């Protein structure tokens with residue numbers, strides 16, 4: 001058959017069109033020139049060199065120790081080296097002394113800032129401010145890339161409904177919608193809206209379901225159904241892939257018996273085929289090797305074959321690929337085409353980052369970038385927005401001028417390392433400003449500092465010294481909570497009360513009759529019900545980072561007004577866990593049953609209540625998701641929908657009036673929740689579908705409009721397909737997940 005010239009021209013035009021070189025558009029943004037370079041290089045590589053690219057090692061400090069392997073092309077990526085001089089040397093060996101001159105991908109856990117540390121990710125989520133979070137991730141990328149780190153293992157997108165799990169600190173909390181918006185913000189921030197030498201590849205992790213560890217115990221098994229995976233756990237990852245995330249990390253857990261590192265359903269069917277991801281998939285640290293401990297493979301060789309078959313491209317620290325893949329390919333157990341695909345995914349990212357052209361950094365210039373004033377300012381603003389006011393009997397904001405003596409107390413008042421939070425490898429104590437330092441800077445000798453407890457877990461019978469100081473003070477500022485070491489990876493708790501004698505300290509302070517403002521710094525929501533009674537105001541700050549001190553001082557003194565909202569439900573007691581706002585509707589929803597202690601038993605009574613609640617702690621949390629006070633008050637009125645009936649292609653517009661009815665200019669995080677009343681499967685009682693930060697001057701009011709595309713109401717129903725099911729819905733515009741009056745609408 002003759003092919004006409006026109007047809008040939010058409011074919012050429014299609015192949016040369018941007019993002020279209022005979023394959024689907026690239027999720028990570030590569031184009032035909034990148035793809036052509038990948039193919040050219042791949043065609044020159046030996047099998048051993050290909051497998052070398054798939055090997056990631058922790059090479060911290062040891063240039064000489066790894067030089068030989070680098071020269072031989074046996075390492076594709078290193079982690080845990082941040083010294084720009086050493087990174088340049090690592091790159092030089094690869095570029096000049098290895099056969100093909102392929103640069104290294106240098107990775108680091110830059111989780112919430114590099115040198116300038118921002119609030120922990122849970123605190124970032126409390127801002128409900130994706131724009132600010134993107135700005136913070138950009139700062140982290142600018143600082144880290146200037147030292148040669150071009151790949152961060154962040155953002156962590158694990159939905160966490162259990163605060164016993166220490167890693168709740170590293171994610172955005174319990175909500176799928178909020179997590180998805182934070183995911184996009186961090187991907188854009190790290191990688192940059194346009195690629196340049198400050199682009200740092202994001203790594204979305206841990207794929208998937210890791211935050212649902214049974215009992216909140218790290219590394220534990222999960223049992224998430226496919227519907228639950230698709231409705232709750234996968235959407236943040238999909239949002240991040242759509243935002244162009246370059247890389248993804250498999251998780252440690254087995255879900256329903258299948259470890260993620262060997263799970264072809266999630267890594268191939270969902271990630272590659274459904275979402276079109278063409279970035280790089282890396283294992284978690286030795287998670288491939290741990291498939292042997294799981295009993296999912298006999299030895300390192302067996303699990304290496306299983307990981308490649310499942311769709312893993314790079315092995316972090318199992319040394320399973322480098323030791324066994326060549327043999328596995330020769331024996332036919334692993335196809336070379338699978339190795340080629342993995343190497344394509346790795347090289348694609350190296351080309352996209354421009355590493356072949358610019359493998360080295362300017363060591364002198366990198367120094368000037370760290371802790372730049374603009375970076376510290378962004379960290380302070382973020383810490384201000386992330387603090388949540390949970391109680392205020394009118395004590396805050398303090399009037400600084402009228403205070404003659406201020407008692408600063410508590411184990412977190414001057415704990416620079418601890419206020420940085422978990423995963424702050426590169427933040428330095430010497431650059432961290434604590435609340436004590438910030439308050440002394442403002443008030444000088446008017447500040448008395450008596451810590452009471454030198455660390456949170458300390459126990460003490462009496463607090464005579466602190467109590468004596470409190471008696472002399474006009475106000476007591478107590479900084480309590482948990483040190484960084486009590487949350488994060490493998491740091492889980494089975495009790496969520498303030499540890500040590502911190503509650504007793506607050507009790508003793510309150511007994512003096514002096515006004516007490518408590519500030520809790522923590523990596524998770526703690527069960528602070530008892531402590532609320534022992535203070536007049538309580539500000540909750542997830543570990544706030546380098547500029548936590550000035551931010552908290554500004555909030556306490558009214559130079560900033562709290563606007564943070566809880567990104568996760570605060571349970572009243574640990575026994576309520578898991579407690580999250582978007583639970584499914586049960587057949588016997590809670591209806592104000594009496595608590596055990598209030599019930600008068602009648603003779604022969606056989607039941608104390610027939611709805612879904614706890615006899616001793618009811619069905620309500622201490623604070624619901626989305627909750628947070630301000631120094632001002634906001635009123636919502638005139639909530640209206642633009643229609644009563646929508647088609648699946650419509651966009652819902654809800655309008656309302658927001659009025660600042662108090663005395664302070666302030667920002668309110670307005671939230672939109674939706675409930676699908678009847679579904680082919682049981683639906684959540686409500687789900688967040690939108691939020692916005694609205695700033696209003698004292699006394700001002702504004703009509704606000706928010707848009708929710710009806711397609712956002714789609715879910716995976718009984719037929720295993722994602723769609724909007726027609727029917728009746730309710731919609732709330734509210735200051736948190738537990739308030740507001742619903743509006744009704746239909747989808748037809």
Ligand code: NOJ
Pocket residue numbers: 109153205284285489
């Ligand atoms: C293990 C952690 O689970 C993961 O989050 C981290 O990125 C890697 N170690 C690398 O440090």
